[in-house]
Amino acid sequence: MHNQLGDEYWMRGALDLAIRGSGRVEPNPMVGCLVVCDGREIGQGWHQRFGGPHAEVNALSALTPEQIGRSDLYVTLEPCAHHGKTPPCLDLLLKLQPKRVIVAMLDPFPEVSGRGVSGLRAAGIRVDVGCLEAEARHVNAPYLKRLETGLPWVIAKWAMTLDGAIATETGDSKWITGEVARQRAHELRSRVDAIVVGSETVLKDDPLLTARLPSGIEIPRVAKRIVIDRRMRIPVASQLVRTASAIRLCLVTTQEEVEAQSGKANQLMRLGVEILALPQDEKLGGIGGWLRHLGQQGATNVLVEGGGSLLGSLFDGGWVDQVDCFIAPRILGSARAARPVAGEGSLWVSRAQQLERVHVEVCGVDIHIQGCFPRKRPPTDHSLGSESP
Numbered sequence: 140m141h142n143q144l145g146d147e148y149w150m151r152g153a154l155d156l157a158i159r160g161s162g163r164v165e166p167n168p169m170v171g172c173l174v175v176c177d178g179r180e181i182g183q184g185w186h187q188r189f190g191g192p193h194a195e196v197n198a199l200s201a202l203t204p205e206q207i208g209r210s211d212l213y214v215t216l217e218p219c220a221h222h223g224k225t226p227p228c229l230d231l232l233l234k235l236q237p238k239r240v241i242v243a244m245l246d247p248f249p250e251v252s253g254r255g256v257s258g259l260r261a262a263g264i265r266v267d268v269g270c271l272e273a274e275a276r277h278v279n280a281p282y283l284k285r286l287e288t289g290l291p292w293v294i295a296k297w298a299m300t301l302d303g304a305i306a307t308e309t310g311d312s313k314w315i316t317g318e319v320a321r322q323r324a325h326e327l328r329s330r331v332d333a334i335v336v337g338s339e340t341v342l343k344d345d346p347l348l349t350a351r352l353p354s355g356i357e358i359p360r361v362a363k364r365i366v367i368d369r370r371m372r373i374p375v376a377s378q379l380v381r382t383a384s385a386i387r388l389c390l391v392t393t394q395e396e397v398e399a400q401s402g403k404a405n406q407l408m409r410l411g412v413e414i415l416a417l418p419q420d421e422k423l424g425g426i427g428g429w430l431r432h433l434g435q436q437g438a439t440n441v442l443v444e445g446g447g448s449l450l451g452s453l454f455d456g457g458w459v460d461q462v463d464c465f466i467a468p469r470i471l472g473s474a475r476a477a478r479p480v481a482g483e484g485s486l487w488v489s490r491a492q493q494l495e496r497v498h499v500e501v502c503g504v505d506i507h508i509q510g511c512f513p514r515k516r517p518p519t520d521h522s523l524g525s526e527s528p
């Protein structure tokens with residue numbers, strides 16, 4: 140008889156392995172796998188890069204069939220049953236016949252969706268499903284959201300003073316947090332598919348929006364930089380445009396603006412800027428328009444870095460899934476300083492959007508708070524005229 144505590148212990152180890160794939164495997168899910176024989180770990184693996192071998196293959200590769208036949212296999216997601224970029228893990232497991240397979244959660248991917256587990260069971264292999272399922276769902280929440288809604292996971296990030304300012308009233312914002320927190324923010328950037336800012340932030344800060352990690356540390360993923368700029372105010376001389384031929388830059392604007400400023404639009408495109416011209420009709424061109432476009436392009440994680448107006452609209456519409464807030468122990472004062480989240484907000488404290496799975500980390504002298512919102516139903520776009528969640 141296998142005790143549940145034992146299973147959870149090993150599955151936690153497999154989940155720790157899974158998250159090593161963050162930023163490297165998307166739009167695939169992160170998956171980890173541990174092989175345990177007679178109460179001892181004898182193999183481990185994780186999905187390391189998009190298109191590469193799956194976690195099960197990596198965990199089993201150095202083991203003999205005899206060892207595998209006596210082992211329990213802990214895997215954070217149902218083994219795949221289809222030919223994708225690699226052959227089905229189901230076939231490998233049917234060949235090697237582990238004693239038992241413990242699966243944290245089924246894979247809702249249509250071509251797998253229960254077939255991995257039923258295939259193993261049909262061959263007489265014992266399969267237990269659901270060990271640490273909530274944790275496994277949390278680890279792969281961005282993958283699951285995109286699969287279910289077509290939308291990427293939206294992370295809102297900002298740095299603020301202890302009295303809640305992201306910039307002075309004149310727009311000065313460099314730097315609110317210290318070196319360690321800024322390094323952490325660069326690490327966040329290095330794992331997402333897109334980094335988004337509002338046009339005003341470009342005009343005031345002239346940011347580069349790249350992930351800058353210490354030398355020797357590999358950047359898992361180079362994000363597309365995106366400016367939400369309906370009036371196409373981005374300066375041609377901005378750092379973003381000047382680097383557009385080397386690092387992808389997309390301007391989200393309206394078809395009407397592209398026609399009205401066709402000279403500037405052509406100049407931007409010649410400089411390497413991609414222009415996403417959405418219909419001015421708010422119903423199609425609101426936040427849902429560009430988020431859906433990013434999802435269709437394969438984006439799993441999108442980091443929105445502000446400013447307050449853009450983030451306010453995102454929070455009002457219930458589009459945000461995760462918050463990464465960096466707090467510096469300094470007071471700026473002034474009622475006119477810029478705040479991280481503007482928009483309509485809530486009139487009731489009891490209706491404030493409550494984060495879950497809150498994680499607090501000290502970054503040098505600053506504090507990093509990370510949390511996620513429970514996902515009850517697909518977000519609504521205020522511009523669609525519907526109420527927010």
Ligand SMILES: NC(=O)c1ccc[n+]([C@@H]2O[C@H](COP(=O)([O-])OP(=O)(O)OC[C@H]3O[C@@H](n4cnc5c(N)ncnc54)[C@H](OP(=O)(O)O)[C@@H]3O)[C@@H](O)[C@H]2O)c1
Pocket residue numbers: 296297298299304305306309310311312315336337338339340341343344367368369370371372426444445446447448449450452453477481
């Ligand atoms: N400390 C930090 O972490 C941090 C991070 C970022 C920015 N900041 C600071 O924030 C300040 C800028 O913030 P901000 O609030 O003034 O501007 P913002 O949010 O950067 O940009 C606002 C602009 O975005 C465009 N936009 C497009 N769609 C929108 C939507 N659905 N909702 C809202 N805006 C939309 C609008 O211009 P169009 O109508 O032309 O599209 C709007 O004027 C700067 O001072 C910057 O330094 C601080």
